[in-house]
């Protein structure tokens with residue numbers, strides 16, 4: 001059975017006390033506090049609603065709570081807050097229960113809920129860049145957390161595998177058939193070159209541009225040779241993306257890739273339906289949806305273009321078809337789109353259109369899980385010195401190389417494959433953590449040196465904290481980590497129990513706002529609290545039941561750090 005957190009038990013106690021005082025509507029709002037173990041802020045709102053003095057109500061709540069054997073002290077504070085301290089016995093009882101709970105107090109509030117998460121979404125024949133990195137790792141963390149909370153998650157890698165650019169790519173390939181050079185594994189070199197040359201010819205040579213346009217028509221009409229060439233290009237890119245996912249340790253497979261092209265056959269019907277329901281209207285030959293509150297700088301309403309005047313369909317139509325399928329056929333209860341914040345308007349329009357069309361019931365939330373831009377050292381969007389987009393694989397290689405130095409400096413005996421593996425765990429962990437630790441909507445500066453620092457809010461610091469706990473436990477091999485609930489607690493032990501206990505509530509917050517940085521912040525605090533505990537409270541050098549209690553704290557800290565890192569997609573090696 002999952003053990004409810006102290007905060008949630010206290011919340012129930014405050015609610016019960018309030019209900020007996022005739023205030024069943026009081027929302028306790030329990031949080032940790034500097035002045036006591038917990039603080040309840042809910043009285044203020046309840047008092048305001050009744051035009052009563054909050055301190056009076058708080059005093060009544062306090063009187064009720066003081067009768068609870070687990071409460072050591074309850075006090076009115078400030079304008080009407082309730083401060084609560086728990087007894088050592090209550091904290092140790094909680095620790096005892098938590099030790100036998102393999103779920104670390106985490107329930108399954110997402111059971112029965114299906115979430116479709118759209119993330120990663122690289123484009124065929126193009127390099128993956130830092131934007132795709134963000135989408136991939138934020139999406140992966142959210143998938144892991146929602147699944148861990150018992151939810152059903154459908155991963156959707158909405159790959160950009162359709163569009164007019166394929167005309168020029170295929171045409172160029174047909175006109176310049178290269179000897180099928182052995183593919184450089186792990187690179188997109190051939191396709192990137194093809195892309196560059198095709199684009200140059202397309203811009204410089206009108207005759208080639210014409211042939212490329214005819215090639216688009218052939219592709220759309222299903223001409224077998226053209227379709228086969230398109231498939232080859234898609235397959236070559238997909239192989240590369242899969243390698244990147246493997247390196248990142250991200251759980252995206254071919255089965256999760258449902259590219260834009262998958263919706264082609266649905267588009268004409270979709271457009272007809274929007275027109276029939278008068279959601280979309282024809283304007284200058286294009287089929288458009290208008291929004292009264294979305295206007296351009298000229299004051300004209302900006303439309304969502306469902307069908308272009310040449311009859312072609314684009315990005316918006318594809319997203320509408322995907323959405324309709326996710327709700328209608330995959331029975332999504334919730335839709336998430338982990339995409340750059342610069343696409344906010346696009347998603348607003350897509351979601352609004354789908355609601356008007358009746359494809360997105362009011363009960364199904366659709367959320368643009370937006371993220372900010374990765375900045376370079378100059379504070380501008382991250383580019384290479386030549387002004388090109390930075391290749392994600394180069395960043396990973398660099399991070400792993402730097403991590404190898406960090407790891408080797410700490411472990412001179414480590415070599416060969418063992419060193420490589422550790423460097424991979426630390427390097428990719430550092431990249432992921434540096435991204436996830438930021439509130440996702442903010443821009444952040446990519447700093448490979450800082451992300452591999454052994455101190456501060458980094459992935460390495462957390463991996464190191466975890467490894468240290470594991471080594472303490474290894475040295476205590478054979479000593480039982482059983483809790484004696486009668487031993488008094490040091491302040492550092494109390495703090496650690498309280499932090500450990502907040503794990504489940506933290507995951508609930510991550511899921512509520514789709515905010516992995518809350519888990520990062522939690523783990524960082526936990527590691528710091530553990531460090532203080534370890535400095536003040538000897539574990540192996542102490543004896544008797546006190547040692548059992550402290551080992552129990554180490555074990556729970558280790559398990560919580562490992563599980564937390566795992567939910568972020570970061571490995572927690574036994575040693576660092």
Ligand SMILES: NC(=[NH2+])NCCC[C@H](N)C(=O)O
Pocket residue numbers: 118121122123158159160319337339
């Ligand atoms: N369903 C979506 N529109 N997902 C986002 C796609 C992102 C697009 N492929 C890009 O690289 O910008």
